[in-house]
Amino acid sequence: MMPNVVHGVPNAKRKAQDAKRRTVWVVRPASYAVRQTLNAPSLGARGEAAGGEGWGGVFHHGPRATGHRPRAFCFWLPAIGHRLSAIGDFRGGIFALVVAVVAHVLATSQAQSLTVGLFAAPGYISPTLEGSLELGGFSLSARLKRDSLGLGVEDDLEFGPAGRFVFGARGDLGFGLQPLAWGAEAYLRGSVAQFGLDARLGYASAPRAALWAGERNFSGFAGNFNASYRLDPANTLRASLAYAGDVPGAIFQGSTLGLEGSWALREGGATYLAGLGFRVGAYALLGWRGELGEEGTLLDATLRLGWVNRLELGLFQEELRLRLMTTFPLGGVPFEAAASLEAESLRGDVAYDNANGRWTVWLRYTFTFD
Amino acid sequence: MPNAQRKTSKYVDGRWSIVSSQRPKAIRALLGVLFLALSWVGAQSPAEITKQVQANLEKSPWEATVSGKAQLPDGSSQDVEFRLQVLPGKEQVARVEFKKPGSLEGNFVVISEKEVWNYLFLTNQLIIQPRAKANVQGLGVNLTSLGDFDQLNEQVSLKLLGEERTAEGAAWKLSGTPKDKTQGYSSMEILVLKADPRPLALTLKDAGGKTVADLAFKGFKRVNLTAKQLKKYPADAEVVRK
Incomplete structure (x- = not known):
């Protein structure tokens, strides 16, 4: 169910504005945590419980062109804030209750991690809480902000040095919309020997941005299927198919479906990536990953050119991880940029969207328990 | 004996x-x-031999290449090769880097006193587990016991069959059966170099007498290793703690 008013702009007017845009690139700061690396062409996605990256995996390394600019969480704030004013106490009570439950569970179980954060955007601010723990052979996770709650369960299949598969499911409830928004998804990802797979399928009754910080705003069904095959130690092939679900007001419905294929070649300590993709139109993919002069510092760069124009850079050194992304404002495409910095347990995400004059900031700190 | x-x-x-x-x-x-x-x-009794081997391998850091044939989980027999690096002493760390089969090239396992790290190249993930919980099965043997000959003597009922001449010199030939029947093999044979007590070859067989793994230890050398070197992993790897 889509709200009729988003950020104070009637849908009809918004659609008219959107129609003026030919193609818009979608940026989500948290997406950099799940971007693939060249040696893991399709399966670099961070665990849902760990990063709460949600559907970033749908598009990671995939083009972000849609016919309609998904709104960051902040864009839903006026609507959400208005509707929630009557249930503010209820929401605060829920948050306090969940914190108490989490504290109790942590005290009585083998906790894995607890991440506390603060998400902010124009007109909106919310604490975020993510936790995971092992219980009864399963890995349970929970994520919470002031107007939504998500619970997940995960298990894995271990093949020792040959590989590992993780499978799980999660459900989210959003209290910011009437009726209550909900979302569910199931996923399977991992590798064994030369085969890799990353698949997920989900449904959301409302834009996912209402369900978790940093999520995208499309609703309905969404899924992705990425497969990798290692031809030999030096060569890896990857193919991906992604469907983004119902993008509100989309003028390019075809843009919700994306295809991408790539080939990674490992040679002389570096990995070279080349590929082709299609979303609305065709684009080329080039990448390089390898250590820089200083031992231990690793650079991962990926460039997409064509109907998708985007540069992603990752710089990694021991406990320091910097990820940058920028689009090239060609052909009327608005400029978007994002940065993510991780230093040990601290992580900060910043994003800027020129077209909407929108920014988001998300700071997080993770406690890890042995 | x-x-x-x-x-x-x-x-x-x-x-x-x-x-x-x-x-x-x-x-x-x-x-x-x-x-x-x-x-x-x-x-020598098998216990004395394994003690000698353990003492010799704990003298200083070393590395060796282990190669041969092994039965993979799908039942097929494939060429295997991995580099074994061991840092003995206070901060004990062992690293197993896979070279063959090609599908595992780039994967490695790091075993420390408290943890087992399992790096998977294709997903660029490092899975960290407490050692007590980890049972990193590979090549038909629990890799966490590699390089720990005291543990081998505890886990396997060993007997000394005699001696053999090898290219590297005279060697003791030991055979044994695992005390824990859930291991991936039912008998083993191991050759231990007498002059420089260390393993030269290892053969594992299943209950039907079929060879599960037939491995040779080559290129043994004493090297300078640090825990930091052995624990190195790609800086962009996703770290998963279990």
């Missing part, structure tokens, strides 16, 4: 008796003394 002593003695005795028939009495007496000494040295 009376059985082991008898076999070892026979072997040495056989060589001596051939020589003794061509020597004068004085030399024969001298060789008799040598024989007694050799018999005493050769009369």
Whole structure:
């Protein structure tokens, strides 16, 4: 169910504005945590419980062109804030209750991690809480902000040095919309020997941005299927198919479906990536990953050119991880940029969207328990 | 181990008796003394041998390449090769880097006193588990026990079969059966170099006598290793703690 008013702009007017845009690139700061690396062409996605990256995996390394600019969480704030004013106490009570439950569970179980954060955007601010723990052979996770709650369960299949598969499911409830928004998804990802797979399928009754910080705003069904095959130690092939679900007001419905294929070649300590993709139109993919002069510092760069124009850079050194992304404002495409910095347990995400004059900031700190 | 002593003695005795028939009495007496000494040295129990191996491998950091054939989880037999690096001492760390089969190239396992790290190249993930919880099965054997010969003696009922000549010199031949029947093999044979007590070859067989793994330890050398070197992993890897 889509709200009729988003950020104070009637849908009809918004659609008219959107129609003026030919193609818009979608940026989500948290997406950099799940971007693939060249040696893991399709399966670099961070665990849902760990990063709460949600559907970033749908598009990671995939083009972000849609016919309609998904709104960051902040864009839903006026609507959400208005509707929630009557249930503010209820929401605060829920948050306090969940914190108490989490504290109790942590005290009585083998906790894995607890991440506390603060998400902010124009007109909106919310604490975020993510936790995971092992219980009864399963890995349970929970994520919470002031107007939504998500619970997940995960298990894995271990093949020792040959590989590992993780499978799980999660459900989210959003209290910011009437009726209550909900979302569910199931996923399977991992590798064994030369085969890799990353698949997920989900449904959301409302834009996912209402369900978790940093999520995208499309609703309905969404899924992705990425497969990798290692031809030999030096060569890896990857193919991906992604469907983004119902993008509100989309003028390019075809843009919700994306295809991408790539080939990674490992040679002389570096990995070279080349590929082709299609979303609305065709684009080329080039990448390089390898250590820089200083031992231990690793650079991962990926460039997409064509109907998708985007540069992603990752710089990694021991406990320091910097990820940058920028689009090239060609052909009327608005400029978007994002940065993510991780230093040990601290992580900060910043994003800027020129077209909407929108920014988001998300700071997080993770406690890890042995 | 009376059985082991008898076999070892026979072997040495056989060589001596051939020589003794061509020597004068004085030399024969001298060789008799040598024989007694050799018999005493050769009369090693498996426990003593594994202790010697453990002590030798704990002297200083070392590395070796292990290669041969192994039965993979799908039942097929494939060429395997991995590099084993061991840092003994206070901060014990062992690293197993896979070279063959090609599908595992780039994967590695790091075993420390408290944790087992399992790096998977294709997903660029590092899975960290407490050592007590981890059972990193690979090549039909729990990799967490590699390089720990004291543990081997505890886990396997060993007996000394005798000695063999190898390209690197005389070697003890040990055989054993695992005390824990849930291991991926039902019998093993291991060759241990006498002059520099360390493993030279390892053969594992299943209950049907089929070879599960037939591995040779090559290129053994003492090297300078640090825990930081052995724990190195790609800086962009996703770290998963279990």
